[in-house]
Amino acid sequence: MPRKSSAVLRQRRKLLLRKLPPLESVLRGSLIERYKRCGKPGCKCADGPGHGPKYYLSVSYPGRAPQMDYVLQADHAEISERVANYHRVREILEQICEINRELLRRREAL
């Protein structure tokens, strides 16, 4: 990384903050798609992947089985965006931390 002035780094940090998605609109986890065969005799789903897609938000916690929450089809787009927001927030936080670490190395005011 080419050396940038500390003023430039602080400016970049300010821009990153402005790009933060609204923090109330974040969801951690992944959206997964499931198809299910209903098992009813004669149902056409027996020949295909099954009924669906049905969506679930799957969230992992250390040392526990992942938690799955059903997501209504109508909410899929919004939930998907919120999951993307979470990743965006993490990315931005990481970049801000990198800037702060660089300022720390330079013994400059954070």
Ligand SMILES: [Zn+2]
């Ligand atoms: Zn079926």
